[in-house]
Amino acid sequence: xxxxxxxxxxxxxxxxxxxxxxxxxxxxxxxxxxxxxxxxxxxxxxxxxxxxxxxxxxxxxxxxxxxxxxxxxxxxxxxxxxxxxxxxxxxxxxxxxxxxxxxxxxxxxxxxxxxxxxxxxxxxxxxxxxxxxxxxxxxxxxxxxxxxxxxxxxxxxxxxxxxxxxxxxxxxxxxxxxxxxxxxxxxxxxxxxxxxxxxxxxxxxxxxxxxxxxxxxxxxxxxxxxxxxxxxxxxxxxxxxxxxxxxxxxxxxxxxxxxxxxxxxxxxxxxxxxxxxxxxxxxxxxxxxxxxxxxxxxxxxxxxxxxxxxxxxxxxxxxxxxxxxxxxxxxxxxxxxxxxxxxxxxxxxxxxxxxxxxxxxxx
Amino acid sequence: xxxxxxxxxxxxxxxxxxxxxxxxxxxxxxxxxxxxxxxxxxxxxxxxxxxxxxxxxxxxxxxxxxxxxxxxxxxxxxxxxxxxxxxxxxxxxxxxxxxxxxxxxxxxxxxxxxxxxxxxxxxxxxxxxxxxxxxxxxxxxxxxxxxxxxxxxxxxxxxxxxxxxxxxxxxxxxxxxxxxxxxxxxxxxxxxxxxxxxxxxxxxxxxxxxxxxxxxxxxxxxxxxxxxxxxxxxxxxxxxxxxxxxxxxxxxxxxxxxxxxxxxxxxxxxxxxxxxxxxxxxxxxxxxxxxxxxxxxxxxxxxxxxxxxx
Numbered sequence: 001x002x003x004x005x006x007x008x009x010x011x012x013x014x015x016x017x018x019x020x021x022x023x024x025x026x027x028x029x030x031x032x033x034x035x036x037x038x039x040x041x042x043x044x045x046x047x048x049x050x051x052x053x054x055x056x057x058x059x060x061x062x063x064x065x066x067x068x069x070x071x072x073x074x075x076x077x078x079x080x081x082x083x084x085x086x087x088x089x090x091x092x093x094x095x096x097x098x099x100x101x102x103x104x105x106x107x108x109x110x111x112x113x114x115x116x117x118x119x120x121x122x123x124x125x126x127x128x129x130x131x132x133x134x135x136x137x138x139x140x141x142x143x144x145x146x147x148x149x150x151x152x153x154x155x156x157x158x159x160x161x162x163x164x165x166x167x168x169x170x171x172x173x174x175x176x177x178x179x180x181x182x183x184x185x186x187x188x189x190x191x192x193x194x195x196x197x198x199x200x201x202x203x204x205x206x207x208x209x210x211x212x213x214x215x216x217x218x219x220x221x222x223x224x225x226x227x228x229x230x231x232x233x234x235x236x237x238x239x240x241x242x243x244x245x246x247x248x249x250x251x252x253x254x255x256x257x258x259x260x261x262x263x264x265x266x267x268x269x270x271x272x273x274x275x276x277x278x279x280x281x282x283x284x285x286x287x288x289x290x291x292x293x294x295x296x297x298x299x300x301x302x303x304x305x306x307x308x309x310x311x312x313x314x315x316x317x318x319x320x321x322x323x324x325x326x327x328x329x330x331x332x333x334x335x336x337x338x339x340x341x342x343x344x345x346x347x348x349x350x351x352x353x354x355x356x357x358x359x360x361x362x363x
Numbered sequence: 364x365x366x367x368x369x370x371x372x373x374x375x376x377x378x379x380x381x382x383x384x385x386x387x388x389x390x391x392x393x394x395x396x397x398x399x400x401x402x403x404x405x406x407x408x409x410x411x412x413x414x415x416x417x418x419x420x421x422x423x424x425x426x427x428x429x430x431x432x433x434x435x436x437x438x439x440x441x442x443x444x445x446x447x448x449x450x451x452x453x454x455x456x457x458x459x460x461x462x463x464x465x466x467x468x469x470x471x472x473x474x475x476x477x478x479x480x481x482x483x484x485x486x487x488x489x490x491x492x493x494x495x496x497x498x499x500x501x502x503x504x505x506x507x508x509x510x511x512x513x514x515x516x517x518x519x520x521x522x523x524x525x526x527x528x529x530x531x532x533x534x535x536x537x538x539x540x541x542x543x544x545x546x547x548x549x550x551x552x553x554x555x556x557x558x559x560x561x562x563x564x565x566x567x568x569x570x571x572x573x574x575x576x577x578x579x580x581x582x583x584x585x586x587x588x589x590x591x592x593x594x595x596x597x598x599x600x601x602x603x604x605x606x607x608x609x610x611x612x613x614x615x616x617x618x619x620x621x622x623x624x625x626x627x628x629x630x631x632x633x634x635x636x637x638x639x640x641x642x643x644x645x646x647x648x649x650x651x652x653x654x655x656x657x658x659x660x661x662x663x664x665x666x667x668x669x670x671x672x673x
Binding site: 085217 | 421422423450451452517518540622624631634638639641
């Protein structure tokens, strides 16, 4: 009994001290399935900092928590245009770069691209990046479109004649108005960031024409459905599609999934590590950012999640299969065709969401 | 007389006495306090946001009051409500929600009434087991049960696999992402809320009335229609309201099971809040929904008090 009392006293003391000291805990809020299995363990081993890890599956959910304030998180991972708006709303603290020596590992070109969202990369460091392209079931598509059909274009989604042939095996879109509208705009040769009413109306018309052939709009369900052969074409995020391909080959269910950055290009996005200004453990958060920028740690994450890192030093440590995959690390001629999306004004955002509802529901 | 008064005065303070005197206030006061803190206060917060203006800030709306040149300025932005009327989206999604909730209630009633009737008519052990079966699903998370329906209804799911195996169909029937799936989900989820009040009502039914009816030569159907059914109306109303009201605002079932064109107010509210980050309009939608829900509740109260008076 006495021993038990002593143990509980020790535990109480440990909890108290960890709650007090700035460096002992770190509350991370990251995307689901977006980190290597051993990253957190290694971090705790290296620094003694205990990590509380929580996940989300949409930027909207993250943003709602951040906007409400006092989220309790010390490190979050928002995507490009969300980060840009959240910086405007004064949600993040500037990074103390003296605490981030591993910044030297980062790809200067990609960080320069990223500075269009966050001037001088003052508040953020790229975690991973990827594209919004097409995931498809190789055999089902070939069976319906014929051997001669070249699968290399967004016509797989936006040409009613092509989509109608695929409708019976299941075509799905992301439930992400910005991604989908900018892709439609780009397909028509318009500025993917246009907020011009006529341009948006044209994009909406394009989508409405293929709407009858779309099975559903969802931003995560397609991973499982592609892997199981429940659907055959999905607009999806690069790494997610590769995960579906991986699951299918593991299940050995006769399903072959592939990812395509169409010849018209694809939306390129970045996920950033950033520290909310009301974080209670900013020191721990800085240590974690620096830890992730370590070449081996980043390489481990990329090898596990199949999203591209923006870390030059990590490249030699990444599996050849991933580095050589044009869907993950696209060659220069494809890279040139990638585009990024920017934040819209609240009014334009509303217009896009409204069009999106109209496309989905007919209202 | 004076002696008893004397006794009263010297009697020591006792909780029971105090409780009898003040208990009524206590019993009413606690739930009132509860309602004030957890219903009225959030209600006013939502109301406040619904008349404020959108901003890129944390929180994402402007304060109602400002101080300028020694003047306190109160700004109420009614544009959010105006917006709900101007765009037909909101009205039509309210109507769809009501339609889906209404038919779900009817289906739940048609399914739940016979079940409640059988439970009320069975006795002892059997009744307890049947009641247990109605309540058992509550032991599993609601979300998991809805996910289970995905496994049952999807193209590679239980039903389609079975039908294909028996050769009834050649290609899977599309059930997921349809209104059908939404109805199945809502009726399944809220069925216990229909059965339990109906059961409570039917169990109290005076069976001598039924005997009298059959003694007087009425067939079972006539007895049911003229005695059981009219007497169970309070149960029907209570059960229907318990299904109808939450079904209007249902978000999870139409999101997971329904098709993209199943336009329910819960989803519209979600997209206002999350896609548009427009907390003011989202709050206005919530306020409008509340008004829409208060009306049937008031109607229920009136129906009930009339029932008691009659």
